Every structure is written in C-alpha cells, then in structure tokens.
Amino acid sequence: MKRKTRGEVFFIAFSTVSMILFAIITLLPFMNVIAKSVSSEGAVLTGQVNFWPVGFQLGTFRYVLDTVEFTNGLKVSVIVTIVGTIGAMFLTTTVAYPLSKPTMVGRKFFLLMFVFVMLFSGGMVPNYMLYRSLGLTNTILALIFPGMCSVFNILLVKTFYEDLPESVEESSRIDGASNFRTLISVVIPMSMPVIATVGLFYAVGYWNSYFAGVLYITRPALKPLQQYLYELVQASQVSPDANTITTDMTQYMNTSPESVRAATIFLATAPILAVYPFLQRYFVKGINIGSVKG
Amino acid sequence: MQKLKRLLMLALALSLLVGTMSLAAAEDLGDKPQLKFLVSHRTFDPNEDLAVKYMRELSGYDVVFEMLPQDNGDEKLMLELSAGTDFDIIELGTTMFGRLTDLGVLAPLDDALAKYGATLLAAEPKVLWDAAKNAAGEIVALPRQVGAPDYGHAKGTRGDGALYTKPEILEELKLEVPKTLDEFTAFLQAIKDAKGVAPLTLDRGTWMVWDIMTAFNLPHITWIEDENGMENILEKPAYREYIRYMASLYEKGLLDPDYPVNTGENRDQKFTTDGAYVGQYAFWQIPSLITGLTASNLSTDLVPFREPLADADGKYVLVNRYGVNKYYAVPRSSKNVDHVINYFDILARPENFMITHIGYEGVHYTVDENGDYWPIFPAFNDLNWANQFSSLQPVAVEYKQWQARARKTPEMAVAYDAVGDTLPNATFQIDRSSLCNSLPDVQANVQALNTLLYDFTLQAIVENKTTDKDFDDFTARYMAEGGQATKDAMNQWVAENSFDF
Numbered sequence: 001m002k003r004k005t006r007g008e009v010f011f012i013a014f015s016t017v018s019m020i021l022f023a024i025i026t027l028l029p030f031m032n033v034i035a036k037s038v039s040s041e042g043a044v045l046t047g048q049v050n051f052w053p054v055g056f057q058l059g060t061f062r063y064v065l066d067t068v069e070f071t072n073g074l075k076v077s078v079i080v081t082i083v084g085t086i087g088a089m090f091l092t093t094t095v096a097y098p099l100s101k102p103t104m105v106g107r108k109f110f111l112l113m114f115v116f117v118m119l120f121s122g123g124m125v126p127n128y129m130l131y132r133s134l135g136l137t138n139t140i141l142a143l144i145f146p147g148m149c150s151v152f153n154i155l156l157v158k159t160f161y162e163d164l165p166e167s168v169e170e171s172s173r174i175d176g177a178s179n180f181r182t183l184i185s186v187v188i189p190m191s192m193p194v195i196a197t198v199g200l201f202y203a204v205g206y207w208n209s210y211f212a213g214v215l216y217i218t219r220p221a222l223k224p225l226q227q228y229l230y231e232l233v234q235a236s237q238v239s240p241d242a243n244t245i246t247t248d249m250t251q252y253m254n255t256s257p258e259s260v261r262a263a264t265i266f267l268a269t270a271p272i273l274a275v276y277p278f279l280q281r282y283f284v285k286g287i288n289i290g291s292v293k294g
Numbered sequence: 295m296q297k298l299k300r301l302l303m304l305a306l307a308l309s310l311l312v313g314t315m316s317l318a319a320a321e322d323l324g325d326k327p328q329l330k331f332l333v334s335h336r337t338f339d340p341n342e343d344l345a346v347k348y349m350r351e352l353s354g355y356d357v358v359f360e361m362l363p364q365d366n367g368d369e370k371l372m373l374e375l376s377a378g379t380d381f382d383i384i385e386l387g388t389t390m391f392g393r394l395t396d397l398g399v400l401a402p403l404d405d406a407l408a409k410y411g412a413t414l415l416a417a418e419p420k421v422l423w424d425a426a427k428n429a430a431g432e433i434v435a436l437p438r439q440v441g442a443p444d445y446g447h448a449k450g451t452r453g454d455g456a457l458y459t460k461p462e463i464l465e466e467l468k469l470e471v472p473k474t475l476d477e478f479t480a481f482l483q484a485i486k487d488a489k490g491v492a493p494l495t496l497d498r499g500t501w502m503v504w505d506i507m508t509a510f511n512l513p514h515i516t517w518i519e520d521e522n523g524m525e526n527i528l529e530k531p532a533y534r535e536y537i538r539y540m541a542s543l544y545e546k547g548l549l550d551p552d553y554p555v556n557t558g559e560n561r562d563q564k565f566t567t568d569g570a571y572v573g574q575y576a577f578w579q580i581p582s583l584i585t586g587l588t589a590s591n592l593s594t595d596l597v598p599f600r601e602p603l604a605d606a607d608g609k610y611v612l613v614n615r616y617g618v619n620k621y622y623a624v625p626r627s628s629k630n631v632d633h634v635i636n637y638f639d640i641l642a643r644p645e646n647f648m649i650t651h652i653g654y655e656g657v658h659y660t661v662d663e664n665g666d667y668w669p670i671f672p673a674f675n676d677l678n679w680a681n682q683f684s685s686l687q688p689v690a691v692e693y694k695q696w697q698a699r700a701r702k703t704p705e706m707a708v709a710y711d712a713v714g715d716t717l718p719n720a721t722f723q724i725d726r727s728s729l730c731n732s733l734p735d736v737q738a739n740v741q742a743l744n745t746l747l748y749d750f751t752l753q754a755i756v757e758n759k760t761t762d763k764d765f766d767d768f769t770a771r772y773m774a775e776g777g778q779a780t781k782d783a784m785n786q787w788v789a790e791n792s793f794d795f
Contacts, residue, residue: 042586045562045566045585045586046563046567046586046589046590068342069337072339129377214363218374219361220338220360228337230364231337231363231364232337234364235337
C-alpha cells in the first residue's frame with residue numbers, strides 16, 4: 001500500500017474534523033430540544049438545561065400525546081404521507097417510463113409540456129380557485145394532490161431509466177412480457193436506488209408540508225401536524241402588546257410551557273426521522289452503481 | 295337580604311319573560327340550519343371545546359367552527375370571501391372589519407337585529423354600535439366591547455403589567471418597595487451595589503414600562519385623548535423625559551444589558567434565578583414563574599408594586615381601554631342572517647351567557663360572600679377557552695364573571711388581587727383609540743407607525759439618542775409617514791363622537 005503524502009494526511013484530517021464539527025452543529029439544537037422536553041419545567045425556566053436533561057420526567061410527552069390537536073394532526077400527517085407517497089411513486093414511475101423511451105410517439109411534446117409546468121405555474125390564487133371549484137378544499141385530498149406529481153422527480157427517474165441496459169428489457173420481451181410486466185418485474189427492481197431516493201423526497205416533502213394546510217384547510221381537525229407545530233411555537237413568541245386593544249388575555253394565559261413545545265417538536269420529527277435508517281442502504285447502493293457504470 | 299332575594303326573583307322573572315318573548319319571535323324562523331363560523335387562529339380546536347358544546351345545546355344551532363391560519367390570516371380571509379364563501383359568521387379584528395366594510399362584503403344586520411336581536415342591542419352602548427356601521431349608516435357587525443369608562447378600579451387595567459420584585463432582596467438589603475422615581479432609582483442602585491447585576495430586566499418587546507411611565511404622568515398608550523382631542527405620545531414632552539430616564543438606567547447598568555435582545559424566556563430565566571430582581575409581569579404570567587423560583591430555592595411570594603410610581607403630585611394615571619376588541623359579521627353570501635342574530639341573541643341572555651362564559655355554578659365556579667367568582671378544579675380546566683366565542687354582554691357583568699378565570703391558580707389569584715382593587719391616588723385615562731381603527735387613514739398607517747415608534751424608542755434607550763434634535767427629527771418623520779394623517783382622522787372622529795371626561 002502506498003504511503004500517504006503529507007498533503008493527503010492533512011486533507012483527510014481536515015475533512016474529518018470539519019465533518020465532525022458540522023455534525024455537532026447540526027445535532028446540538030436537536031439535543032437541546034430533546035433535553036428540554038424531558039426536563040422539569042422549573043429547570044427549563046431557570047435556564048439550567050443545555051444538552052442534558054435536568055430533573056428527568058416524561059409527563060410532557062404524555063401531555064402532548066393526550067392533546068387532541070396533536071393526535072389529530074399526527075393522524076392527518078401520517079395518512080397524507082403514506083397515501084401521498086404511494087400515489088406519487090405510482091405516478092412518477094409510470095409517467096417516467098414511457099418518457100424514457102426514444103421510440104415513444106410525441107415524446108418531445110410531452111416532455112416540453114412537463115418542463116413547462118415545472119418552470120411556470122398558475123400561481124397560488126388560481127390553484128386555490130381550482131381546488132375550491134372541484135370541492136377539494138377542506139378535504140384530505142387537498143393535502144395530497146399538490147405534492148403528488150413533481151416534474152423534477154419524474155425527470156430524475158426518467159434519466160435513471162434511460163441509463164438501464166436495454167438488453168435486459170429485451171430479454172424480458174423475448175420471454176413474452178408486456179410493457180407493464182417489464183416495468184414491474186424488471187425495470188423497477190433495477191431502479192431501487194432512485195426509487196428509494198425519490199420516495200424519501202416525497203415522504204419528507206409530505207411530512208414537512210405546511211403550506212397546503214394553510215391554503216386549503218380551515219377545518220381545525222384536518223390541520224396537518226406541521227401546521228399545528230408551527231402555530232404552537234409561534235403562539236408563544238407573541239408577547240402581549242401594550243399597544244393593541246385586541247390583546248386577549250385568555251390567549252396568553254393558555255400559552256403552553258417551553259418543555260411542552262419542545263416535546264411537541266420532538267414528537268413531530270421522530271416518525272420521519274425513523275424512516276431514514278431503512279432507506280440508507282439504498283442510497284449507498286445507488287452511489288456504487290453509478291460509479292461502476294461510469 | 296330579603297330585599298335582595300326579592301330583587302333577584304324579579305330579575306329572574308323578567309329574564310324569563312324576555313326569553314319567552316324572543317322565543318315567540320324566533321318561531322317564524324323555521325328550522326335551525328347549520329351555521330358555519332370562521333374564526334381567526336387559535337391553538338385549540340373550537341369544535342372540541344366544552345363551551346362550544348354548551349353553545350350548541352343552549353342555542354339549538356349546530357355551529358361548526360373553521361379557522362384561518364396564523365400567518366397571512368387576513369389574506370386567506372380575503373381569498374375565501376372572493377371565492378364566494380359559504381360561511382355564516384366571520385370573526386374580525388378591528389382593522390379587517392374596516393377593510394371589509396369598505397369593500398361592502400358584509401351583510402347589513404339592522405332588520406334582523408330589530409326582529410331577533412333585542413338582547414344584543416341592549417347589551418352594548420350606542421357608541422359601540424356606531425363603530426359597527428358602514429358608510430351608509432347600516433350596522434354590519436356585532437361589536438364585542440372591551441373595557442368601559444366606568445370601570446373605576448385598577449385591576450382590569452393594571453393586571454396586564456405591574457412591576458414585581460422578590461422578598462429575599464427586600465429583606466436582605468432592608469429595602470421597601472419604592473413609591474417615587476427617586477426612590478426607585480435608589481432602590482435599583484442599592485441592589486446593583488450589593489449584587490453586582492442589573493436589577494431590572496425586561497424583554498425586548500416591552501418599551502413602555504407602565505409603572506415607570508406613571509411617574510412622568512404618562513399613560514401607556516400611543517394616542518392620548520383629552521378635552522383637546524387626540525395627541526400622539528411623541529408630542530408629549532413627558533415621553534422624552536421617560537425615554538431619557540430609561541436610557542440613564544441602561545447606561546448606569548441598572549437595566550438589563552441584554553434588554554434589546556431579551557426574549558420573554560431570557561427575562562424569566564434571569565428573574566427566577568439571581569440574575570435580576572425587578573421585572574414587569576402580568577398577573578397571569580406569575581404561575582409560570584413559580585416552578586422556576588422553586589427550582590432556584592427562592593420564595594414564590596413575589597412582591598408586586600402595589601401602586602405604580604407616583605408623579606410629582608403623588609398621583610399616577612391608569613389606562614381604561616374602551617372600545618371594540620372584535621366583531622362578528624355576516625358575509626353577504628350567507629342566507630342565514632336572521633338565524634345568526636337569533637343564535638347570538640339566545641347566547642346573550644344572561645343565564646345562557648354565564649354558562650358559555652364560565653360554566654355552571656357549583657360545578658365550574660363558586661361565588662364567595664364578597665360576590666367574587668372563583669373557579670372549581672379540575673372542572674374549570676375544561677373551560678380554559680370558554681370566553682373565546684361568547685356572545686355580547688354588558689361589560690361590567692362579563693368582567694365580574696371573568697374574574698373566575700383570573701383566579702385560576704392560588705398564585706395567580708394573589709397576584710391578581712394584589713395589584714390593587716382600589717388605588718387611592720389613581721387617575722384614569724380613557725383610551726378610545728381602538729374605535730378609530732376602522733377609519734381608512736388609521737387603518738392604512740397604524741401598524742407601520744407602531745413599528746416605527748417601537749424601533750425608535752428601543753434605539754433611543756439603548757444608544758442614548760435622546761437629544762431634543764433626535765426627538766424632533768423622529769417626530770417629524772413619524773408625522774410625515776402617516777402620523778399626521780392618522781391624527782387628523784382621529785380628531786375628526788373625536789369631534790363627531792364627543793365624550794364626557
């Protein structure tokens with residue numbers, strides 16, 4: 001084995017240290033939130049809690065899980081994420097497949113249409129009007145449809161399909177498989193890396209989606225979790241303004257304590273966080289495949 | 295006692311009579327439809343709320359609540375209205391009420407009020423109904439009153455922000471709660487000398503320290519009305535003195551050096567440890583401090599400044615807000631105007647109002663021998679949000695009952711009662727400025743002006759920019775950027791709506 005030059009050693013050391021620092025910077029705020037969520041209210045209030053719990057308790061978690069607004073939001077977000085991701089994956093894989101075939105009639109036209117709507121959209125108000133006239137506002141579908149077909153992801157998958165060896169597909173055709181059969185049994189299993197990536201994009205997108213709720217939903221029970229979370233945190237940051245008469249004391253009297261907010265943030269992040277490890281291996285594989293093929 | 299009983303019986307009989315009369319009127323309304331009620335943002339779901347369940351039971355209407363988002367709520371409301379909304383009731387702040395009135399999207403309520411709204415009309419004074427009219431003189435919303443000129447006591451006004459200090463420091467340094475500005479400065483200096491920290495802490499949003507402003511004979515409001523009309527606080531020489539005083543505290547290290555960046559949490563952190571010794575709090579913030587104080591092994595018996603700092607004459611001025619804090623309106627697209635008025639009228643009847651406001655006597659609250667309202671736990675917890683969508687009620691009655699809410703915890707009750715029911719040296723400043731909020735000129739400028747004034751005040755205190763030239767320059771800018779237009783509009787309104795001080 002070749003000995004590393006001084007420059008290489010320095011480079012590796014530098015990258016390692018800066019990566020570790022970067023990881024810590026990303027992790028610390030989250031540690032702080034977790035520590036606050038399991039510390040006693042008194043310790044949080046007096047500023048004793050940094051990255052380690054003081055006066056450990058789990059009461060706040062129980063409290064948050066008992067809050068009907070939280071459980072409603074969780075339910076909505078879970079349904080939206082699961083149904084949305086499955087639906088979006090179906091659309092993306094099936095739309096991308098024909099587009100990846102040079103033999104498709106009108107391929108250029110369709111591609112142009114897709115790219116056009118990727119760059120130019122109707123805008124917020126027309127979208128709202130459309131959803132409204134379709135009777136979709138205040139339904140869970142209004143949270144699912146907007147994120148369901150991302151042209152960017154379609155192009156990503158299309159490009160991946162194009163790089164697959166044509167001969168494998170030919171072999172399946174020789175065995176008598178239809179186009180659909182080829183897609184399901186041959187193309188998709190070979191495309192797991194890109195499917196995992198795009199699936200994660202969709203899932204995280206749906207989980208973190210906040211704006212669809214703001215725009216299309218006014219029924220409180222249909223609010224997605226992120227909207228509830230955002231509003232809970234915001235509510236605590238408004239302090240009674242000496243200058244406005246609209247100051248409604250009841251609002252301020254019921255502001256939730258910081259540890260409860262921290263617990264809500266943690267509980268709202270945990271489910272999507274748990275998805276990452278399962279998809280991690282596909283990412284690594286995806287990188288490998290790319291490098292071998294190159 | 296006998297007399298009182300007889301009076302009560304009479305009142306009950308009367309209310310029953312009124313009740314049956316309006317029931318008779320309501321009969322021709324036909325079946326009660328579902329009413330869709332659009333409210334501004336809350337962190338809870340009103341449809342699940344106990345008080346709302348009571349409202350449904352008592353009114354016989356199936357009211358369904360929908361909610362605007364917290365951010366861009368006004369834009370969302372405009373979007374809903376422009377798309378042809380199917381809401382029957384919308385809750386509006388004063389600014390939004392003005393905008394929608396100008397656009398003419400709110401249904402006139404006069405006919406419905408005449409037919410079904412006897413209780414409602416009797417619940418609010420004329421000046422508030424006037425504030426709910428459009429340019430054509432039609433009533434287009436139900437105004438919810440806040441404050442009253444005849445409060446006459448300090449609790450309702452001072453509870454929102456009084457200075458508090460801690461018993462340990464008073465005892466240790468043999469200090470007394472100061473009563474004048476000089477005493478206050480000496481008080482802070484003594485603590486600083488002994489402890490080496492800035493004794494007074496404030497969050498960055500607090501630029502008007504109410505109990506200190508009183509020493510300069512200043513009420514803590516931006517627009518001050520007297521016999522000569524409305525004047526901006528900037529035009530009062532006393533405001534300059536107040537800012538100079540605050541700047542001097544900051545410079546001497548008597549005011550928290552972190553003041554311009556302090557959040558409420560930083561402030562509480564300092565106050566509940568040995569980081570600070572004086573802070574401005576509302577009575578309802580006290581319970582949240584208790585856990586922190588206990589964690590620091592400090593006494594939880596905080597000492598309020600029972601009286602604000604007095605001016606040269608030994609007096610202090612308190613603010614009585616008087617106006618509308620929100621409106622209930624009906625969009626023109628709704629077909630249920632009569633039903634909406636009927637709904638609110640049923641809930642405005644005193645016996646119903648009480649239940650939707652604080653629940654049932656003996657279950658959720660009790661009344662003690664002084665006539666004070668106290669909550670019963672844990673039942674009262676279910677009514678935490680009960681006053682959010684109440685109907686209209688004479689404010690004195692509502693306020694008295696509301697006090698049960700102010701006594702939610704023992705500490706809160708002590709703090710609430712301690713800031714003074716009757717303060718002998720108080721004078722009262724009536725603040726009607728919110729009634730002007732729907733005027734177009736006020737509406738267009740109010741938010742920008744408030745931000746401007748806040749930024750200036752904070753900067754002046756922190757950077758000690760307090761020469762007369764600084765003030766003059768800023769006042770000129772403030773007036774040019776909408777201050778003068780606001781002032782003129784308000785004064786025109788004042789001239790049309792005279793008020794006996």
